Amino acid sequence: MLLFRDDSIRSDFNHDLQRFLYGREYRVEELPFSKETIKQHVRKGFIALQHGIETADGGLLPFLSGGRRWVCRRCGNTDPELFGTCTCGRCNRSCAYCRRCLNMGVIRSCTELATWIGPEPRRLSAAPGENGRLCQWSGILSEEQAAAAAELVRCQSEGESFLIWAVTGSGKTELLFPAIERALLRNERVVLTTPRTDVVRELFPRMKAAFPNVPVSALYAGSEDRIPDAPLVISTAHQLIRFHRYFDRIFIDEVDAFPFHFDPMLQYAVQKAAKETAPFAYLTATPPPGLKNAFLRGDLRGIKIARRFHGHPLPVPRFCWIGNWKKSVAKGLLPPAMLKWIREKTEAGIRIFLFVPSVSLLRDLTELLQREALGPTAGVHADDPDRHAKVMLFREGRIRILVTTTILERGVTIPAAEAAVFGADDPVFDEQALVQIAGRVGRSPDHPAGDAVFFHNGRTLGMVRARRHIERMNEEGGF
Numbered sequence: 001m002l003l004f005r006d007d008s009i010r011s012d013f014n015h016d017l018q019r020f021l022y023g024r025e026y027r028v029e030e031l032p033f034s035k036e037t038i039k040q041h042v043r044k045g046f047i048a049l050q051h052g053i054e055t056a057d058g059g060l061l062p063f064l065s066g067g068r069r070w071v072c073r074r075c076g077n078t079d080p081e082l083f084g085t086c087t088c089g090r091c092n093r094s095c096a097y098c099r100r101c102l103n104m105g106v107i108r109s110c111t112e113l114a115t116w117i118g119p120e121p122r123r124l125s126a127a128p129g130e131n132g133r134l135c136q137w138s139g140i141l142s143e144e145q146a147a148a149a150a151e152l153v154r155c156q157s158e159g160e161s162f163l164i165w166a167v168t169g170s171g172k173t174e175l176l177f178p179a180i181e182r183a184l185l186r187n188e189r190v191v192l193t194t195p196r197t198d199v200v201r202e203l204f205p206r207m208k209a210a211f212p213n214v215p216v217s218a219l220y221a222g223s224e225d226r227i228p229d230a231p232l233v234i235s236t237a238h239q240l241i242r243f244h245r246y247f248d249r250i251f252i253d254e255v256d257a258f259p260f261h262f263d264p265m266l267q268y269a270v271q272k273a274a275k276e277t278a279p280f281a282y283l284t285a286t287p288p289p290g291l292k293n294a295f296l297r298g299d300l301r302g303i304k305i306a307r308r309f310h311g312h313p314l315p316v317p318r319f320c321w322i323g324n325w326k327k328s329v330a331k332g333l334l335p336p337a338m339l340k341w342i343r344e345k346t347e348a349g350i351r352i353f354l355f356v357p358s359v360s361l362l363r364d365l366t367e368l369l370q371r372e373a374l375g376p377t378a379g380v381h382a383d384d385p386d387r388h389a390k391v392m393l394f395r396e397g398r399i400r401i402l403v404t405t406t407i408l409e410r411g412v413t414i415p416a417a418e419a420a421v422f423g424a425d426d427p428v429f430d431e432q433a434l435v436q437i438a439g440r441v442g443r444s445p446d447h448p449a450g451d452a453v454f455f456h457n458g459r460t461l462g463m464v465r466a467r468r469h470i471e472r473m474n475e476e477g478g479f
């Protein structure tokens with residue numbers, strides 16, 4: 001009798017509300033349902049409400065310590081500088097609010113955050129093709145890729161996290177396919193996340209092509225390819241902040257990339273989006289110290305891939321001194337050594353990435369190059385509204401010289417393009433960034449080599465380390 005009553009209560013909920021809230025976290029006032037409906041669901045145990053801001057000594061987030069008073073439950077902020085207080089019109093008391101995630105709507109002490117704790121909605125499943133497979137990618141993994149893919153699958157089946165430390169151009173994405181396919185066949189929710197919008201845009205069509213029968217959702221600011229409940233999600237780390245204990249598998253691409261590496265909010269968002277037991281897979285060519293050390297100590301399982309998928313070595317960057325480059329540009333002059341290099345490349349029909357340390361320099365240099373009429377030239381930076389269109393034109397070959405800030409240092413693959421850094425001694429270009437930039441070159445089997453030139457006014461530790469890093473990887477790769 002009791003069982004029967006229990007069952008009837010368990011199914012007595014609003015299915016739209018369930019689908020809306022499951023695996024997400026919203027402020028109560030954001031839910032498009034009546035207050036009465038929400039109250040009912042709270043009473044019956046389908047929805048949990050928690051305060052938006054907790055005091056750390058409440059013991060709710062045990063990893064916090066040391067004199068910090070507040071914790072924002074939505075974004076994980078614990079920095080006292082990033083909280084304010086106000087006389088709250090809602091609770092008529094002095095209320096703390098979080099400044100860090102303010103742009104998503106204010107979180108105060110009296111804000112209630114709702115999560116779904118009732119039954120799970122039916123999962124949107126993926127239909128295997130005629131061959132019983134979900135993955136229709138017809139390529140063949142290299143020996144190194146195949147070994148890494150198998151190890152990743154094994155590790156994930158044991159519920160453990162995994163590091164893939166793979167050189168640029170090693171085909172990291174493809175080696176994820178077996179693990180992703182396995183998870184999808186088990187009806188699990190999978191997210192492939194990365195800090196960069198450009199990387200999401202690059203990965204999305206490749207994933208859709210590889211898994212044609214799987215609903216794939218792309219999440220980034222302004223994305224038009226959002227599918228609710230899609231079992232496979234490609235997302236910026238930023239967009240995951242709305243999720244709560246949702247994904248069974250998390251793959252993080254470019255884990256060392258700015259801003260992920262520096263922004264604790266993004267790390268919190270990714271952690272919160274994962275189910276408690278979800279294994280993580282970290283992908284990177286240049287692991288940040290924490291991951292690298294955990295791997296070298298044996299605390300984190302993983303694999304190192306020192307060869308590119310096409311079996312050719314990584315292009316080793318060449319240093320070229322050009323004197324005071326800032327001064328030259330200010331005078332409206334292009335350093336002759338660089339001009340000569342660019343002319344040779346464009347005359348040979350080669351497309352060029354030209355990396356610069358700042359947006360102001362980008363504008364000046366782009367203008368100078370356009371004046372030289374070496375070929376169609378454009379500049380792109382993070383806030384450029386035409387950025388995606390320009391990358392597309394560069395991909396199609398209609399732009400021949402693309403001047404860019406470090407936003408395109410990774411994730412973007414243009415076959416047969418070559419790369420140079422203008423002002424490689426600028427502190428923006430650390431070892432990681434320079435390794436990534438050199439990694440833009442020689443990506444396709446038809447053009448496995450090419451120039452990576454660092455134009456500079458004095459070698460830096462970052463430049464020397466980047467070159468050593470690449471040489472060492474080539475040695476490990478057997479070259």
Ligand SMILES: [Zn+2]
Binds near residue numbers: 089093094109
């Ligand atoms: Zn209040």
Ligand SMILES: [Zn+2]
Binds near residue numbers: 072076098101102
């Ligand atoms: Zn916050």
